[in-house]
Amino acid sequence: MRDVAIIGIGVTKFGELWDKSFRQLIAEAGAKAIFDSGISGKEIDALFIGSMSAGRFVGQEHVGALVADCAGFSHMHIPATRVESACASGGVALRQGYLAVASGMNDIVVVGGVEKMTDVVESEAINILAMGLDQEWEAFFGVTFPGIYAMIATKHMHDYGTTREQLAQVAVKNHANGALNPNAQFRKAISLESVTKAPMVAYPLGMLDCSPLSDGAAAVVLCAAEKAKKYTQKPVKITGSGQASDMLPLHGRKDICTFEATVHAAKKAYNQAKVEPKDIDVAEVHDCFTIAEILAIEDLGFVKKGEGGKAIDKKITTLGGQIPVNTSGGLKAKGHPIGATGVAQIAEIVMQLRGDAAERQVKDAKIGLAHNVGASGASCAVHIMEAM
Amino acid sequence: MRDVAIIGIGVTKFGELWDKSFRQLIAEAGAKAIFDSGISGKEIDALFIGSMSAGRFVGQEHVGALVADCAGFSHMHIPATRVESACASGGVALRQGYLAVASGMNDIVVVGGVEKMTDVVESEAINILAMGLDQEWEAFFGVTFPGIYAMIATKHMHDYGTTREQLAQVAVKNHANGALNPNAQFRKAISLESVTKAPMVAYPLGMLDCSPLSDGAAAVVLCAAEKAKKYTQKPVKITGSGQASDMLPLHGRKDICTFEATVHAAKKAYNQAKVEPKDIDVAEVHDCFTIAEILAIEDLGFVKKGEGGKAIDKKITTLGGQIPVNTSGGLKAKGHPIGATGVAQIAEIVMQLRGDAAERQVKDAKIGLAHNVGASGASCAVHIMEAM
Numbered sequence: 037m038r039d040v041a042i043i044g045i046g047v048t049k050f051g052e053l054w055d056k057s058f059r060q061l062i063a064e065a066g067a068k069a070i071f072d073s074g075i076s077g078k079e080i081d082a083l084f085i086g087s088m089s090a091g092r093f094v095g096q097e098h099v100g101a102l103v104a105d106c107a108g109f110s111h112m113h114i115p116a117t118r119v120e121s122a123c124a125s126g127g128v129a130l131r132q133g134y135l136a137v138a139s140g141m142n143d144i145v146v147v148g149g150v151e152k153m154t155d156v157v158e159s160e161a162i163n164i165l166a167m168g169l170d171q172e173w174e175a176f177f178g179v180t181f182p183g184i185y186a187m188i189a190t191k192h193m194h195d196y197g198t199t200r201e202q203l204a205q206v207a208v209k210n211h212a213n214g215a216l217n218p219n220a221q222f223r224k225a226i227s228l229e230s231v232t233k234a235p236m237v238a239y240p241l242g243m244l245d246c247s248p249l250s251d252g253a254a255a256v257v258l259c260a261a262e263k264a265k266k267y268t269q270k271p272v273k274i275t276g277s278g279q280a281s282d283m284l285p286l287h288g289r290k291d292i293c294t295f296e297a298t299v300h301a302a303k304k305a306y307n308q309a310k311v312e313p314k315d316i317d318v319a320e321v322h323d324c325f326t327i328a329e330i331l332a333i334e335d336l337g338f339v340k341k342g343e344g345g346k347a348i349d350k351k352i353t354t355l356g357g358q359i360p361v362n363t364s365g366g367l368k369a370k371g372h373p374i375g376a377t378g379v380a381q382i383a384e385i386v387m388q389l390r391g392d393a394a395e396r397q398v399k400d401a402k403i404g405l406a407h408n409v410g411a412s413g414a415s416c417a418v419h420i421m422e423a424m
Numbered sequence: 425m426r427d428v429a430i431i432g433i434g435v436t437k438f439g440e441l442w443d444k445s446f447r448q449l450i451a452e453a454g455a456k457a458i459f460d461s462g463i464s465g466k467e468i469d470a471l472f473i474g475s476m477s478a479g480r481f482v483g484q485e486h487v488g489a490l491v492a493d494c495a496g497f498s499h500m501h502i503p504a505t506r507v508e509s510a511c512a513s514g515g516v517a518l519r520q521g522y523l524a525v526a527s528g529m530n531d532i533v534v535v536g537g538v539e540k541m542t543d544v545v546e547s548e549a550i551n552i553l554a555m556g557l558d559q560e561w562e563a564f565f566g567v568t569f570p571g572i573y574a575m576i577a578t579k580h581m582h583d584y585g586t587t588r589e590q591l592a593q594v595a596v597k598n599h600a601n602g603a604l605n606p607n608a609q610f611r612k613a614i615s616l617e618s619v620t621k622a623p624m625v626a627y628p629l630g631m632l633d634c635s636p637l638s639d640g641a642a643a644v645v646l647c648a649a650e651k652a653k654k655y656t657q658k659p660v661k662i663t664g665s666g667q668a669s670d671m672l673p674l675h676g677r678k679d680i681c682t683f684e685a686t687v688h689a690a691k692k693a694y695n696q697a698k699v700e701p702k703d704i705d706v707a708e709v710h711d712c713f714t715i716a717e718i719l720a721i722e723d724l725g726f727v728k729k730g731e732g733g734k735a736i737d738k739k740i741t742t743l744g745g746q747i748p749v750n751t752s753g754g755l756k757a758k759g760h761p762i763g764a765t766g767v768a769q770i771a772e773i774v775m776q777l778r779g780d781a782a783e784r785q786v787k788d789a790k791i792g793l794a795h796n797v798g799a800s801g802a803s804c805a806v807h808i809m810e811a812m
Contacts, residue, residue: 037527059560083669091479095563097555098510101802104669105558110676113688115667116803117516120506122486128505132520139425139527167485170493172447175483279503281471281492288498300501414489415504 037138039261041271041424044073045383050252050371051221058094058152059106065253065376066107066148073257074267080109081142083116086129086149087375090118092164094152103148122168123324125149126254126378127408127417131277134419137258144260149379150253161249165374168411170285182246182325184286184412186238189327192293193240198330198345200240204231205348206326207244207368213355214365216396221250221371245326250371254380264424270390275403276309276420278302284414293342295413298335302407302418306337309403309420313337316359316420317401318388320381322409323366329353332407333361336418355396363388363396378408378417389423425526427649429659429812432461433771438640438759439609440542446482447494450538453641453764454495457534461645462655468497469530471504474517474537475763478506480552482540491536510556511712513537514642514766515667515796515805522665522807525646532648537767538641549637553762556799558673570634570713572674572800574626577715580681581628586718586733588628592619593736594714595632595756601743602753604784609638609759633714638759642768652812658778663791664697664808666690672802683801686723690795690806694725697791697808701725704747704808705789706776708769710797711754717741720795721749724806743784751776751784766796766805777811 046068048061056064062085070077083104091097100116109116119129126149133147153161166175169184192198208228214220226244234242264271280300286292306312313336321336323329330344338359339347347353353361364370364384367377385404387393401423408417434456436449444452450473458465471492479485488504497504507517514537521535541549554563557572580586596616602608614632622630652659668688674680694700701724709724711717718732726747727735735741741749752758752772755765773792775781789811796805 037529057560089479089485091477091552091555092485094559095555096559097477097480097508097552098557098672098799098802100509100516101669101672101798102558105672105802110669110671110802113668113670113684115516115519116509116669117520117667118508120485120508121488121504128488128503131503132505135523135527135529138529139523141425141523141526164479164485167479167483169486170490171482171484172445279505280501281489281498281504282501283498284486284489284493296501410489411486414486414493414498 038140040134040137040274041259041261041264042256042386043259043264043268043271044069044257045386046072047219047254047380047383048252049219050250050373052154053251058150059102061152061251061253062103062148062150063107065255066146069146069255069257075144075257079144080114080146082114082136082145084129084133084147085118086125086378087118087151088120088122088125089164089167094155121415122410123374124378124408124410124415124417125375128279130379130382130419131279131417133258134274134277137260145258146255147258147379148253148255149376151373151375152251153249153373154251173285182238182241185325185327186241188292189240192327195293196342200232201228202345202348203240203245203326204228206323206329207231209354210323210362210366210368213363213396214369217365217370220365220369221248222369241325247324247367247372250373252371252373252376254376254383256379256382271424272386272389272421273424274419275422276305278304278418280416282414286412295331295335297413297416298332301416302336305418305420311403311420315403316405317403318363318398319359319361319405320364320384321361321407323362323368324372336407360398363393363398381406381408382419385421389421426528428522428525428662429647429649429652430644430774431647431652431656431659432457432645433774434460435607435642435768435771436640437607438638438761441639446538446540447490449540449639449641450491450536451495453643454534454536457643457645463532463645467532468502468534470502470524470533472517472521472535473506474513474766475506475539476508476510476513477552477555482543509803510798511762512766512796512798512803512805513763518767518770518807519665519667519805521646522662525648533646534643535646535767536641536643537764539761539763540639541637541761542639561673570626570629573713573715574629576680577628580715583681584730588620589616590733590736591628591633591714592616594711594717595619597742598711598750598754598756601751601784602757605753605758608753608757609636610757629713635712635755635760638761640759640761640764642764642771644767644770659812660774660777660809661812662807663810664693666692666806668804670802674800683719683723685801685804686720689804690724693806693808699791699808703791704793705791706751706786707747707749707793708752708772709749709795711750711756712760724795748786751781751786769794769796770807773809777809
């Protein structure tokens with residue numbers, strides 16, 4: 037397989053975007069990415085789109101064809117493939133695009149991710165998200181995402197002494213980062229107290245421990261690495277791509293405080309990229325809830341299992357720390373339009389490796405990692421990138 | 425890219441399967457395919473699953489992880505990716521699996537397709553299927569699939585003189601074939617009169633011109649061609665894989681009687697396989713409605729545009745004819761559990777090329793083609809296969 041580079045990125049504003057439709061969002065992100073890359077639309081060989089539940093959120097399946105059409109490519113008749121892996125839909129779509137170029141089948145591919153979540157009432161959105169859990173063994177009985185992650189959080193507190201304040205500090209950090217990101221849904225720094233005193237959702241997770249419902253889209257342009265410099269002076273190479281699965285419901289896993297899908301996807305990505313966790317300069321990880329970021333930095337090997345909470349206290353993952361995590365604001369503050377999330381993570385890492393991240397730039401960032409989790413951890417995509 | 429072979433196939437009975445769940449169906453098809461291939465489950469590197477709308481039909485997204493889990497592979501943590509392209513979900517999933525092996529990333533991949541459509545009331549199923557159309561420009565205004573294909577049929581009758589009886593003969597042929605297929609939903613030959621006198625759905629399409637709502641699943645095992653003989657004496661090589669898209673709603677297409685996505689996908693597949701339409705010995709085409717089969721045989725180049733109806737009269741496509749089409753019974757008689765359809769088409773062609781199709785065997789079939797269309801033609805996957 038040949039090397040693959042990212043030559044263009046585009047992200048919409050994330051938020052409650054009442055004035056923009058599903059198709060407007062993905063068309064906007066795609067147009068930005070294509071413009072950023074310097075390619076002509078005619079050069080695109082294929083599209084891959086990540087979306088969790090367009091069928092439920094906006095009553096639209098056949099998402100690949102829809103996007104090819106609304107982006108203006110229907111006359112080119114290129115393959116357009118929609119990929120779904122719950123909240124990891126974007127990361128898994130990226131991997132399919134990566135494979136299409138790495139295999140030699142395609143030279144230039146656009147990967148997009150999109151979700152329009154605020155056209156349904158909130159209770160319905162919660163039900164739709166719960167379809168990423170096991171419907172027959174979990175969701176049917178009334179458990180929702182916050183409940184699942186609350187169980188994980190209390191177990192982590194029990195097993196490792198992780199504290200309520202450590203969880204809250206994840207939100208404080210990510211909101212501080214989000215305040216620096218023009219596309220973030222929440223651009224407001226928050227205090228520790230505001231998190232710990234926010235209305236309870238599912239103990240120990242309060243309202244500010246949870247990522248929001250969001251509308252938004254993101255896109256990246258992939259190209260055979262050997263041709264990347266033809267388009268851009270700052271291509272970013274995908275050096276590792278890992279994807280893995282795990283038991284869908286929590287009840288059968290050996291340890292609910294470890295996401296084996298993350299462990300396995302990361303291992304594959306590290307091996308392919310020939311790097312170790314300590315080599316990563318900047319990472320976007322899947323913080324759908326504050327506890328999820330603590331699990332992520334453990335399962336990715338940035339810290340030992342059980343030490344995620346302490347790492348937050350030590351500010352290892354803050355901007356300026358040893359390994360800044362979620363400089364974009366993460367799902368927590370940037371927002372979490374499901375299908376867009378995994379692709380937007382890639383876009384953030386590309387900005388960092390290009391040195392284009394302005395106020396939230398990580399100094400001398402050379403190697404970055406993006407970590408995208410499906411639902412409660414039954415799927416995961418990890419990508420490692422390096423500036424070329 | 426390296427050559428890819430199909431070494432195992434598995435198809436469930438199609439029909440209204442009240443006693444089998446979504447997960448039971450795909451697990452059954454997968455187990456049959458794995459058993460047929462002679463591989464051990466431990467050798468599987470990745471799963472790809474085609475499903476149109478598990479979110480709407482059974483309230484379950486995260487379909488890849490679900491299938492990895494219910495098939496017993498969650499402990500292996502292999503990548504499991506769900507692909508959606510409306511009614512072409514199965515064919516597009518096959519293409520992703522093909523790419524995974526052709527690229528060298530994976531050696532052995534299982535591709536499955538599944539839909540469980542009869543757990544919702546019929547009117548809801550009709551609404552779900554209409555989500556493969558353009559929601560904002562078509563479905564929202566009340567048009568459903570039969571209405572769309574009825575417009576195409578009347579235009580075809582107007583432009584080319586295609587008759588009501590020619591449409592009906594497609595159903596008669598496919599029911600005759602389905603009667604020979606133990607897995608078909610309808611195993612009953614029907615008369616021309618029964619089709620033309622059946623209750624009208626949308627002129628000129630009556631009830632027996634429409635494929636049914638179905639439950640079912642299908643799976644195939646793919647392997648690097650150079651290793652195929654290690655597992656089976658009768659591997660079938662995928663010699664061409666084409667995928668294409670078109671404008672989603674009908675109104676913007678130059679000619680609603682031509683599916684450009686079929687034309688382009690077929691062209692790519694023929695070029696890659698280095699064959700022409702006249703070289704195809706047996707084909708499974710996407711006959712969601714009788715008119716769709718007439719379009720398909722024209723757009724695939726088996727006959728000239730406009731001569732599809734006459735070709736049916738001449739019995740070119742019947743078993744024993746020049747190019748037998750839909751020996752399985754097609755979507756019309758075999759059934760059309762959406763995600764399963766594209767994969768089941770592949771399984772039928774593999775049976776034919778192995779010489780295992782019993783009563784419906786096409787004599788000396790060497791080259792076969794499978795043609796899977798998304799909704800009203802905005803996406804298409806075409807695969808060409810040869811016995812090794």
